[in-house]
Amino acid sequence: MWQLYQYPLCPHSRTVRLVMGEKGIAHNLVREHPWERRDEFLDLNPAGETPVLVEDRSGDVLIGTQAICEYLDETNPKTPMLEGSxxxxxxxxxxxxxxxxxxxxxxxxxxxxxxxxxxxxxxxxxxxxxxxxxxxxxxxxxxxxxxxxxxxxxxxxxxxxxxxxxxxxxxxxxxxxxxxxxxxxxxxxxxxxxxxxxxxxxxxxxxxxxxxxxxxxxxxxxx
Amino acid sequence: MWQLYQYPLCPHSRTVRLVMGEKGIAHNLVREHPWERRDEFLDLNPAGETPVLVEDRSGDVLIGTQAICEYLDETNPKTPMLEGSxxxxxxxxxxxxxxxxxxxxxxxxxxxxxxxxxxxxxxxxxxxxxxxxxxxxxxxxxxxxxxxxxxxxxxxxxxxxxxxxxxxxxxxxxxxxxxxxxxxxxxxxxxxxxxxxxxxxxxxxxxxxxxxxxxxxxxxxxx
CATH class of the missing domain: 1.20.1050.10 (Glutathione S-transferase Yfyf (Class Pi); Chain A, domain 2)
Known part of the structure; x- marks a missing residue:
């Protein structure tokens, strides 16, 4: 299952959540306040920013709004995010x-x-x-x-x-x-x-x- | 022919130039100082930033480092920029x-x-x-x-x-x-x-x- 590290008013995490919602991709939300600079979070993403998306079985870690959304679009064809020429x-x-x-x-x-x-x-x-x-x-x-x-x-x-x-x-x-x-x-x-x-x-x-x-x-x- | 709007110390334009160099894509350089906020340049890119890549025959306008590099990679297979899974x-x-x-x-x-x-x-x-x-x-x-x-x-x-x-x-x-x-x-x-x-x-x-x-x-x- 995907774990999305985010906080409610992070607009970048909201972009990812909207894309996951469109594509019907199940995920859990993990509350992360990046301004607290938690060591475990910095180990996941040295930039110390949300969103970070972790697949807890495979251990895959995806970082950054554009990289995550492109990944979700490449791996899940429902409601394509980048269609056309x-x-x-x-x-x-x-x-x-x-x-x-x-x-x-x-x-x-x-x-x-x-x-x-x-x-x-x-x-x-x-x-x-x-x-x-x-x-x-x-x-x-x-x-x-x-x-x-x-x-x-x-x-x-x-x-x-x-x-x-x-x-x-x-x-x-x-x-x-x-x-x-x-x-x-x-x-x-x-x-x-x-x-x-x-x-x-x-x-x-x-x-x-x-x-x-x-x-x-x-x-x-x-x- | 592609026209790349840039100035010599713009690192984002340099990214595009390196990618075009790898792929052997012919282009002209057009000197643009974004801080002068030239009207004609703002008409091309309302963000007022370099790089902007214009195809002068087709009129296609590509804006922003990531968007341009992804476009060049999708349309020109030489030296792929985004390989793998x-x-x-x-x-x-x-x-x-x-x-x-x-x-x-x-x-x-x-x-x-x-x-x-x-x-x-x-x-x-x-x-x-x-x-x-x-x-x-x-x-x-x-x-x-x-x-x-x-x-x-x-x-x-x-x-x-x-x-x-x-x-x-x-x-x-x-x-x-x-x-x-x-x-x-x-x-x-x-x-x-x-x-x-x-x-x-x-x-x-x-x-x-x-x-x-x-x-x-x-x-x-x-x-």
Whole structure:
């Protein structure tokens, strides 16, 4: 059985969970707080980051969102994550990186620091300037989703792909942290409503990070 | 013909150049300084980052190191970059990300800022504390290469792979900036000497970034 090392608000682990949910791959969740830098976890992944996926019988260890998702896609054909021509696959990978790295850096990492780490770990007050900047950046990412969805059925093209799950995973953490304003983003909002009804989303929306409560609309499909 | 948008010290573009060199894929270099945020370049890649690879006849635009390298590997079988089982491929992707993202963040990005941007753009003095930290981090990455090469022929396993080219590309920029100390890193040094003799390396080592001179040993295979 697969063991996924993660914590509820890790958007990268959420990407993996959504992909496993789509593909119907059974797995257990193992709670890991990477900021605690546990020795056993550093032995698994010297980068000290979630997600890590371990097959407890074979001992296989898979590390990193892109590497894990590509592995799951290569070994499990259900709901393919990277379909089409080499150019179409490159566009999926570009956007998986856009959301998983750029949106993470611009929006999700600073929000997690200000709204989660400072609340539950350092007990400091959030930096309101940085919060405002992150929320402005979140708005920019919603604009970009609107733009893509003006031209395409799904974010990377005519097919549902890893790009959609990577984007939805990052967005779901921003939403949990109360930093999304959907006004003026009809395309992105409609797309996110569809994503929320996908198989992997429900268990994920039911979970809570201790000490950090989401807004009331967070787990509603109609928000 | 492929047009690669890059600048000489962009380590991500160097990864793509090494892969194209291995595969014998003809391409032109287009000089792009992403920090100038040229409108035409932002139209190509809204992330404003190099590398971008454009096929000028078909108009295909490929963006991002991993997406480009996977595309080149899928469409050109010479010197495969991701061979073996799904688990072996996951290990290649883990290490390509380790060097392309973690070593970049820990070592290469701060070095470029202190030793290139401050010299040629802002004309400020480098922050010596940050330089020392980057060089210490570079040493840690060499330790990790030594460790991997104690157990394996190449960085990701028994086969030469994208992980080796990603690592060599980052390392070559650190070396250009005079921040490598090979003492005590025999494994990594021997591996890098082999990498330096690969087909894509020679043209790359002959180039210079204006205003930033490399140390004398930089382009020697025997260093």
């Amino acid at each position: 080499a150019a179409a696959r490159a566009e999926v990978r570009r956007l998986a990186d856009w959301f998983g790295r750029k949106m993470w850096q611009d929006v999700v990492a600073p929000l997690l620091e200000e709204k989660m780490f400072k609340r539950i770990i350092s007990r400091a007050s959030p930096d309101t300037v940085r919060l405002r900047e992150s929320m402005r950046a979140a708005n920019g990412h919603l604009d970009y989703m609107d733009y893509l969805l003006d031209h395409r059925r799904w974010l990377a093209g005519s097919r549902l792909s890893l790009a959609d799950f990577a984007a939805a995973a990052q967005l779901s953490v921003v939403d949990y942290l109360g930093a999304l304003d959907w006004r003026g983003h009809e395309n992105a909002k409609n797309w996110y409503a569809v994503m929320k009804s996908r198989p992997g989303f429900r268990p994920l929306l039911g979970e809570r990070m201790e000490g950090v409560a989401p807004p009331a609309h967070y787990d509603k499909v109609d928000f | 799904a688990a072996a491929r996951a290990e290649v992707r883990r290490l390509a990300d380790w060097f392309g993202r973690k070593m970049w963040q820990d070592v290469v990005a701060p070095l470029l800022e202190e030793k290139m941007f401050k010299r040629i753009i802002s004309r400020a003095s480098p922050d010596t504390v940050r330089l020392r930290e980057s060089m210490r981090a570079a040493n840690g990455h060499l330790d990790y290469m030594d460790y991997l090469l104690d157990h394996r022929r190449w960085l990701a396993g028994s086969r030469l792979s994208l992980a080796d080219f990603a690592a060599a590309a980052q390392l070559s920029v650190v070396d250009y900036l005079g921040a490598l100390d090979w003492r005590g890193h025999e494994n990594a040094k021997n591996w890098y000497a082999v990498m330096k003799s690969r087909p894509g390396f020679r043209p790359l080592l002959g180039e210079r970034m204006e205003g930033v001179a490399p140390p004398a040993h930089y382009d020697k295979v025997d260093f």
